[in-house]
Amino acid sequence: MNREESLLDEPIFTVWLARRGPQDGVPGGQFTYGGLDTEHCGPIIAYEKLSSPTYFQFKVKENFIFTHLVTVLVTDWGDWSRKTDKKENF
Numbered sequence: 001m002n003r004e005e006s007l008l009d010e011p012i013f014t015v016w017l018a019r020r021g022p023q024d025g026v027p028g029g030q031f032t033y034g035g036l037d038t039e040h041c042g043p044i045i046a047y048e049k050l051s052s053p054t055y056f057q058f059k060v061k062e063n064f065i066f067t068h069l070v071t072v073l074v075t076d077w078g079d080w081s082r083k084t085d086k087k088e089n090f
Helices: none
Strands: 013-017 029-033 058-065 068-074 080-083
Touching: none
Parallel strands: none
Antiparallel strands: 013 029, 058 068, 068 080
């Protein structure tokens, strides 16, 4: 597929996760497809390879959710999984 046929402006997406603590009814972050989120993200960008070239799927190396360190796999299909010492489903 050439650039004219692409649905995205750039072959990149940005993930921003808000630090708000446990709250209901407020946005917890934002995915920006096709570019950088300059409103929420600073000038230092970390790039992560896609774990599947056919989907926007990547591994998050570390993330803290409610003070618990988790490893998360994010996909464009809305599936989330994590690895913990208890082998629980997320």
